[in-house]
Amino acid sequence: MAVYKHNYRAYEGTLTPLWTRILVLVRYALAEAWASKITIGLLTFCLLPCLVSLVGIYLANNPIARALVGGQNTRFLTIDAVFFLKFLQSQCWLALVLASWIAPRIVSFDLADNALPILLSHPITRFGYVLGKFLALFATLSVVTWIPALLLFAYQSYSSPTPWAAANMRIAAGMFAGAVIWIAFLSLLGLALSSWVKWRVVATGIIFAAILVPAGVGGIVTGVLRTRWGFLLNIPFMMTSLWQRLVGAPEPIRAFYSLPSGAIVAMLVLACLVFVVMLNARIRAREVVRG
């Protein structure tokens, strides 16, 4: 089969290992996500807090700058768990914006034109397909969450005039764990919801709604029944509590409303299982059996 001959010839070359087919899916999903200028714009926007935090760390470790900005005792220039918690929170919520844009792009195109029968007729399993898309989304969200967080941590460790890194290693570990839990959750949520909605704009809206609507319902349950368990529907509240505990920052919330870490983790695992069930129901090669 050559272009100039226009006749068929069989392929006799080597084949790539089976496991690398997942990387093909990752590569094409990333290319699809980054083909949009809006994605580039969103990423740039998501990295702005990194720049601000970088400047903050520089000022905090520069005596002249500290003196100029407002003296030695200002809370504004203290680099501690609270500083990194705020950074982590801002990045994780920006990651939600990015995920709600990218997830529909990497799934909906396949579903809109019913590409699954062709995709899955190749040596790739449904699990492999979902894993490929998941890794693409996870990698993209990593760029705006734990990677810049750890880079900032490294910069603070380098800039600090006193030994700082060893004493604050929990912050780095907490930021990494907190960000990984969040972006894994977001990736599954984004893929599951995108797989059920063919229209990308609607899928983007539904991803936001899936986070915000239950939070509102949870708030009503908590207010009406005077119970803290309503917060189990409030993803922003649960994640903030989890991040505070992971990086070792003080919790400003009254003990009555504080949720046990076990309950938070159980709720997140339950939600992820629901997403997996949704994906399992939707990501199928079968066409309608007509005979």
Place this chain on the structure above:
Amino acid sequence: MSNMGIIDLDGLEVRFGNRTVLNGLTGTLQGQAIGLLGPNGAGKSTLINTLLGFHEPSKGRAHVFGLDTHRDRARIRGSVGYMPENDSFIGNMSGVRFVRYMAELAGLPAKEALERTHEALFYVGLGEVRYRKVNSYSLGMKQLIKLAQALVHGPRLLILDEPTNGLDPMARQRMIQLIQEIRKEGSIRMLISSHLLRDIDETCDEVLILKDGRIAALCNIEEERRSNRSFMELETVGATERFSVSIRGLGCECACFPGGRIKLVIPDHIEARDLYSIASAQGVQIRRMNQRRDSLEDIFLRAMENDLENNQERTPRGSL
């Protein structure tokens, strides 16, 4: 293993809930191009999906190239090219990008995948439009790009589900021609599902006819035709009676009708030229000779009738 066909069905049964879609299919398919025929709801697409490992058999087994369709589905999919019936593509991608993606998923290294993608697109006739997005293609082009992605990795078995569906006569002819070329090339076996007898007639040498999830017929089309090629109708002028006596002497069964019409069943060793020789010797003119071969339509209808008769035999009559 030596008797293994391309596709072996061993009591294959597929159920969806309480509904039995494929019911105890048994047979060996070994043609170069196998036609899969049957009315709507016969189980053609389910059989294809089962061969691709999308459905797990509830009973029995199916093998493709000796590999179990459920246990070895990854290996089977690696050696199969599948063209689904319905729209199935990524419309947002260009033709080149889509086919290259499929080639890489099938295991071709990126460079070879790109090279073969261009070749496959030129081969099916989409060379000039390969950089256009797939969702801007016409229906015929979409069928062709599905064929290109099924061919690009050089599969051993090409499964085409209703390849001419929705095509205009020109595009249909082009598709049939491509299938015939691929068949002639010889390195690819084909399983072609269609409800159009003509498509199967023009492209296949073996046919599996399904009805209500059962095999109604499994036969080699050429052999079937040969076994039924002996019907002949003649229109003669001259001494018809004497002519008919002479051809009876050759071993033909013969019946004469008014107007010089003769219907005969000729044995295998008798050729048309023998009849012409006798006619010439007796001064009889043969004005018209119609040698009737069984068409695929006859085979199909006979299979449907047989199946109906079998069903009636199975159903107890008059019982309340």
